[in-house]
Amino acid sequence: MTNSIHHYDVAIIGGGPAGQAAALVLDQNGARIAVIDEQQRPGGQILRQPPQEFAMAQSMKGKSYTSLKSQLRAFEALNRCDWIGGKSVIGIDRSGGTVDLTLASGDGITQVSANRLLIASGCYDLPIPIPGWTLPGAMGAGGLQALVKAQAVVPDGRVLLAGTHPLMLIVATQVIAAGGTVAEVAFDQRQSFLARLLIKGAGTALRNFGLMLDAASAWATLRRAGVPVTFGQRLSVIEGLNRVSSARIGKRTVHCDAVGLCYGFLPQSDLPRLAGLSVRWAQPTGGWAAEHDGWMRSSVSQIFVAGETSGVAGAPAALLEGQIAGAGIALDLGLIPMDEAEAIRRDAARKQIRVSRFAALLDRIADPTSALTALRDANTILCRCEDVTIGAVETALIQDSDPNSVKLVTRCGMGTCQGRGCEHMLLRLAAHKRGVGPNELRGFTSRFPVRPTRIGDLIG
């Protein structure tokens, strides 16, 4: 461990839209800040940037990205704010009066301490245990997209996108723009279901015109490229020997070499739960969202949350939460008068009304519940780290329906990913068994280090 611990007014975990927005407000009010991110460069998931060494035409061309991109430029121009890229936060400790963070990277362990902490760690692709999802070539659609937009690499062969979330239309166009081949974009839902929701929510959809336009233009691009966009036929099995070679969509077999699974996103909840923040079960995707008050204060003093850690509602919502958190922290530290903080909060809260209606519409459209229920196959691996099948979990649930007991008995959730992949499904199965909602169950305990770390680094 290093002895020199850098101290800041505020440490921000996550350089996405939420973390950047908070940093901009805080910097303007004179705070000394560090922003820490596992990625090398700022941007977060939505604007994951190519490496500094690359010169690449901006891959995020859609209308809805304009304000996010200008915020990112403003953030990168801050000169007092310390950017700590390429390091994972693995621990949070408040016992010394300050908030002390442990950071890990390929080079070992470092520490950062601050008076206030903002957790803006975002979300991750919903891991969906479909038969064959462990085959090489099957991946989260967000992960696929990040490969294309930040690395300009596309899996060889034909790429299938399947799921419930409309983001896959955009991912498909990005694969094509990068020279890849899209086999099909397959929505679980029937077209009539989508149309009904869109008509009911037409006002909301129109007020979020930029995003709707991006989806519509993506669809038109796919049509022109001759890519089938299908509805109402569910992906049920991914097949292959050494890697993906086909998939079953409804009654059809689609030949493909890679599959991007797009069923929505779960809030990152490892750091919030490690620090003891109170969380709620996130609907409809599952996972745990950090709770907060009107200033984005968490249930634990000194710690604030913003962005998709506190519920997945899209990048514009994450940005607004970041602004409010920035104002809230500045207020807490006595850096800003109440009326100024309140003005920032009121302005952001007004804009939140619009984006949250759109997020609610998207939640209803992309709801993965029926896919998660229909695809329950006993032989499919649920816990990828420990090779535990859905069947093994269901058998253990017959003896004891407490998720943490099942974890101990089966090892489901005991591996290096700490249950990020399987906890949501184990809780759903346990809740089903007990006839309660998953929100009524106790989730896994988050443990230090929240990212796999060499023991030698921790004691060295």
Next chain:
Amino acid sequence: MRSQADITRGMPVTIEVDGQMIDSFSGETLLAALVAAGHMRLRNDQEGQPRGFWCNMGTCSECFVSRLDVTPVRRIRACLITVEDGMRIATRSISYD
């Protein structure tokens, strides 16, 4: 496959993966270099079944590989690590024990 659309990459670098030389570019993540080389199988599970990466953002641990050119050997998540010229990598799809 590496996209050629409107892009200039970093300096060429060469890395060794399971004894084979693979071309890469400065700034690329190790995972991107592996995917571009068609190296999708990164490990075998307890039943010997093939596994590949899932999240490409550091959360799932499926992309763990060993870096052999440092002492002690480090296990790293390929999706978070940038390639370096002369890097030697062992995936867990073959046994090195």
